[in-house]
Amino acid sequence: MAWDEWEQLKASAAERESSRMQLNGLPPEDRPNAGNPQGDLQVHQKDLAAIGDHAFKLYNRLWKDARVTSTDSAGTDLASQGFALGQALQHVSTRWDKQLGSVMDACALISNHMDFTRNAHAGDEIFIERHVSSIHTLDAGFDEDWAKRGEKNEIYGTKPTKGKD
Template sequence: MAWDEWERLKADALQRQQGSTQMQLNELDGGGGSGGPGRPDAYGGLKVANDGLTKIGKAAFGLYNQLWDKARVAVPSSDSAAADLSKQGFALSPGLKHVSNRWEEQLKSLMDACAHISNHMRVTKKLHDNDEGYIQRQMSSIAALDAGFDERVGAPGGKKKEE
């Protein structure tokens, strides 16, 4: 929104406010008229629709499984080769053992990162789902409470019938 558009909207609102002696509520009609008790979806919904984040979590989980199945294979065979070379008196064995240890450390670090990403995406989704449920319960309670204060016998907006 450009600055001049903002200034024009403010001036229009001020003009409407000064020209009107009636009360005006600033609200958006949801299309169904005034609410009343009902599903909180009528008021809008808290949505967590981050399909990209879900895909990232699944990809991280898949990478973790592949690393577990395929990348760990090198450690036992390298350790075995280092031990065999050591028995035969080769000076190469400590270097091979060092490489094997570093590979295992780096692999564990990468697998931990993948697990962290996957778990974080799952926990985040669950927390947002719980928040949405809480908000829906609160909005539903407000609607029920609001309906309880309506002592009219007739339809909303009509006058109360005298008994």
């Protein structure tokens, strides 16, 4: 293969490579937070705790106020008397209980997840703090300034003097 042919193949390969679609990211001008490397999303422990607390309170309120047990008994009573309204009321009550259960499950999931997230981030914070402090301790061990400037470090001992006993 001649040198010119090799250069031509390299140029055509580079041209094909530059015209290919890249799926590994957006160009900086198309990213909304390109100037901010950490992004716009920030979550603080106080925010997580507030969300979890609201979800927990909503769950308790739904448990206390949204369950309607009297509707079931009224539907059963009306159905036993031959009213079609009784079966309709029982159907509505059953659907209400299912939907209420779904909302309560979602509240419990949110509350539990916020507690988990808060604890996980606290654990991460402790891990990072320990890791950084251990680096500091290790770094102090490599400090060359154990002896005053101009003096020998005692750790290496003293040189024996020649000719003296």
